[in-house]
Amino acid sequence: MARSRHPNxxxxxxxxxxxxxxxxxxMSKGHSWARLLCPLHTPDGCILFVWSTPRxxxxxxxxxxxxxxxxxHCHEEGDDxxx
Amino acid sequence: MKKYEFTIIATGLDPNRDDFADRFFGAGxxxxxxxxxxxxxxxxxxxxxxxxxxxxxxxxxxxxxxGATIVHIEPDHLVSLSDIAVRAGVTRxxxxxxxxxxxxxxxxxxxxxxxxxxxxxxxVEVARWLRRRGQIGLAELLRARVVRYANLEISKxxxxxxxxxxxxxxxxxxxxxA
Numbered sequence: 599m600a601r602s603r604h605p606n607x608x609x610x611x612x613x614x615x616x617x618x619x620x621x622x623x624x625m626s627k628g629h630s631w632a633r634l635l636c637p638l639h640t641p642d643g644c645i646l647f648v649w650s651t652p653r654x655x656x657x658x659x660x661x662x663x664x665x666x667x668x669x670x671h672c673h674e675e676g677d678d679x680x681x
Numbered sequence: 682m683k684k685y686e687f688t689i690i691a692t693g694l695d696p697n698r699d700d701f702a703d704r705f706f707g708a709g710x711x712x713x714x715x716x717x718x719x720x721x722x723x724x725x726x727x728x729x730x731x732x733x734x735x736x737x738x739x740x741x742x743x744x745x746x747x748g749a750t751i752v753h754i755e756p757d758h759l760v761s762l763s764d765i766a767v768r769a770g771v772t773r774x775x776x777x778x779x780x781x782x783x784x785x786x787x788x789x790x791x792x793x794x795x796x797x798x799x800x801x802x803x804x805v806e807v808a809r810w811l812r813r814r815g816q817i818g819l820a821e822l823l824r825a826r827v828v829r830y831a832n833l834e835i836s837k838x839x840x841x842x843x844x845x846x847x848x849x850x851x852x853x854x855x856x857x858x859a
Contacts, residue, residue: 629711630702645717647702653712657684657727661714665725 604631604648608659613648615663619672621646634662638671682729685736687756687828689713691722691749708747713740722749733824737831751835758829759793759801768804768821769811785814805829 601623604610613623613634620637629650636644646665652658666672694701696717705715705724713724724744730736737754744751760768766776778784780791789807791800808825811817 626702627699628703629706642719645696647715649702649706649711649714651711652714654727657712658714661725661727665714665716 601625601632605650606655606659608655609648609652609662612659612662612666616646616666619666619669621666621672634666636669636671643671644669682731684727684729685733687726687728687733687737687740687754689724689726689740689744689751690753690755691724691744691751692720693750694722694748696722704747705744705749709743710740710747721752733820734827737827741831750839752839753835754828754831756804756828758804758825758832760804760807761799761801764804765802765807768808769816771816779810785810803829 602625604613613632616634617623622635622639624633624635625631626633630647631650632648634646634648636646638644644665646662648662649658694704702715705711705713710724710726712728713726716723716725724740726736726740728736728740730739741751741754756764756768762776762780763773765779766773769776775784779788782788787810789802789810792803792806793801805822805825808817808822812819812822
């Protein structure tokens with residue numbers, strides 16, 4: 599289960615936030631460090647690409663956080679639990 | 682040099698191919714955070730450049746160099762009253778007063794979805810109106826014009842490509858086109 603940590607701590611924090619929201623981290627090769635898959639595991643789910651070495655770590659981390667929080671599939675899952 | 686945030690929506694590359702992200706990285710999109718939603722490639726740029734037009738123009742070239750086809754630039758130039766409120770830094774109620782003519786005169790007329798509860802305005806016209814009242818800066822107005830120009834050019838080009846079938850990109854949409 600253990601995955602490797604992202605070398606940048608801000609990006610690693612964003613990845614951990616995604617995991618806490620139910621996203622799956624799928625390690626990849628090349629310039630993309632990993633792909634984050636949202637809780638909706640169908641072709642309609644969101645895929646988010648995490649760079650190994652983005653031009654600016656902080657910008658990338660913030661942008662990842664915004665995209666994770668904007669994903670409607672996480673919120674829908676939360677609503678389902680209440681029903 | 683200043684940082685500009687904008688989003689380019691594109692299509693034509695399969696996110697499940699191994700080289701998907703590397704193509705964008707190699708083409709200079711390493712200052713964009715890329716996601717794939719509802720069959721569309723979303724590139725959220727944080728680009729440093731001397732001005733907005735320059736930032737957008739270079740980013741468009743980078744995305745095309747990666748082999749993707751650009752569909753749209755956001756923040757869109759078609760805006761709702763809520764969008765106007767956010768962009769002008771006023772409340773939703775204030776934006777309604779502008780549109781009703783209760784506060785200020787000659788607010789532009791909506792240009793789309795005019796018969797619905799939520800009509801849309803052309804942000805360039807609204808920005809010009811706000812600019813006259815000193816509510817937004819010149820840079821914001823120029824930015825509005827650049828985005829509208831880019832989006833109109835993109836849709837014109839896409840329409841031509843559809844008619845003449847020159848869209849040589851990735852056609853198989855594994856997420857069934859809506």
